[in-house]
Amino acid sequence: MNFDKPVLFPPFNITRASHTILSARDLEASKHFYTELVGLVVSDEDENTLYLRGREERGHHSLVLKKSTGPRVCHRLGMRMLTDDDIKAAYDWFNENGFAATFVDVPFQGLTLHVRDAMGLPLEFVADMDAMPRQMYGYDQYKGASAQRADHWQTQSSDVAKSMAFYHTLGFRTSEYTYSDNDAGGQDLWGGWMQRKGNPHDIVFTNGPGPRLHHFAYLLRDAADTVHACDVAGALGFNHDLERGPGRHGISGAMFIYFRDPDGHRIELFNTHYQHIDLEPPLAWSLSDPKRADQWGMPAQEKWFTEATEFEGAAPDAPILNAPLPTLEKFLDKQKQPA
Numbered sequence: 564m565n566f567d568k569p570v571l572f573p574p575f576n577i578t579r580a581s582h583t584i585l586s587a588r589d590l591e592a593s594k595h596f597y598t599e600l601v602g603l604v605v606s607d608e609d610e611n612t613l614y615l616r617g618r619e620e621r622g623h624h625s626l627v628l629k630k631s632t633g634p635r636v637c638h639r640l641g642m643r644m645l646t647d648d649d650i651k652a653a654y655d656w657f658n659e660n661g662f663a664a665t666f667v668d669v670p671f672q673g674l675t676l677h678v679r680d681a682m683g684l685p686l687e688f689v690a691d692m693d694a695m696p697r698q699m700y701g702y703d704q705y706k707g708a709s710a711q712r713a714d715h716w717q718t719q720s721s722d723v724a725k726s727m728a729f730y731h732t733l734g735f736r737t738s739e740y741t742y743s744d745n746d747a748g749g750q751d752l753w754g755g756w757m758q759r760k761g762n763p764h765d766i767v768f769t770n771g772p773g774p775r776l777h778h779f780a781y782l783l784r785d786a787a788d789t790v791h792a793c794d795v796a797g798a799l800g801f802n803h804d805l806e807r808g809p810g811r812h813g814i815s816g817a818m819f820i821y822f823r824d825p826d827g828h829r830i831e832l833f834n835t836h837y838q839h840i841d842l843e844p845p846l847a848w849s850l851s852d853p854k855r856a857d858q859w860g861m862p863a864q865e866k867w868f869t870e871a872t873e874f875e876g877a878a879p880d881a882p883i884l885n886a887p888l889p890t891l892e893k894f895l896d897k898q899k900q901p902a
């Protein structure tokens with residue numbers, strides 16, 4: 564795959580990452596977390612399902628929580644296409660190319676297509692979703708982080724190049740990638756940041772047992788909301804669920820915090836990443852460069868690399884690349900060693 568030569572006219576038009584469908588053992592506990600801390604708006608709910616959206620979103624839902632008694636799982640990642648004709652073209656393309664795609668009925672959505680990607684990751688494509696009023700002007704009702712809109716996912720893949728090749732074919736462009744230096748003096752692909760909507764990423768693949776969902780992310784208005792989210796987390800007793808940050812990513816340039824929800828699903832709240840619309844070569848980062856992960860110098864703790872959510876019906880495979888992880892624990896151990 565040549566990152567510098569994106570597919571400019573793919574077989575159908577995927578426009579963006581749209582919605583995430585997750586399991587939840589206790590819908591009331593999850594509702595409390597996502598409305599009071601994250602600041603999402605409830606679009607609809609019943610005893611088995613909770614539909615949430617960001618404050619500026621018109622689409623009916625960007626997060627769907629389904630009541631479950633089993634281990635945490637991500638049921639599906641939802642992407643938007645531009646028109647129903649794109650959905651129909653995708654049905655034909657996937658089935659002609661060996662991917663079993665089926666039309667399904669989904670509440671609050673128009674024509675919807677289900678398919679699994681090259682690694683078995685379950686996807687949902689939709690062009691039409693019920694339109695809801697934007698809640699961005701209801702400043703008197705803002706809560707917690709006041710999350711505005713869903714932005715991207717980071718996933719783990721056992722074969723990052725294979726995952727990226729699939730989405731490259733569908734028109735995703737690579738904004739940045741990470742490599743691991745190998746013993747032979749070469750570089751192994753460790754992660755790739757790919758986008759359709761014109762910012763650094765709609766979906767990310769990093770080396771690890773996969774496919775697994777590492778995190779899904781919502782955009783905040785500004786850095787003050789990032790800090791305010793930490794204050795609210797402390798006040799509501801969610802302080803132990805703050806897993807990383809605040810910090811400043813090298814990749815994407817975003818200011819970030821990461822929380823684990825009541826089921827252990829990981830959510831990123833962030834802002835201030837850049838625009839990526841013009842045709843330009845991707846940026847490359849060495850996994851050994853600490854400023855890749857955090858410009859302020861603090862690596863992520865080990866569980867941030869090792870813990871993730873499995874996808875329904877897709878048992879993860881071990882990664883084909885064995886690369887040492889640049890963890891906070893290793894960083895702190897190094898600080899203890901005499902100079």
Ligand SMILES: [Fe+2]
Nearest residue numbers: 716717780831
């Ligand atoms: Fe992210």
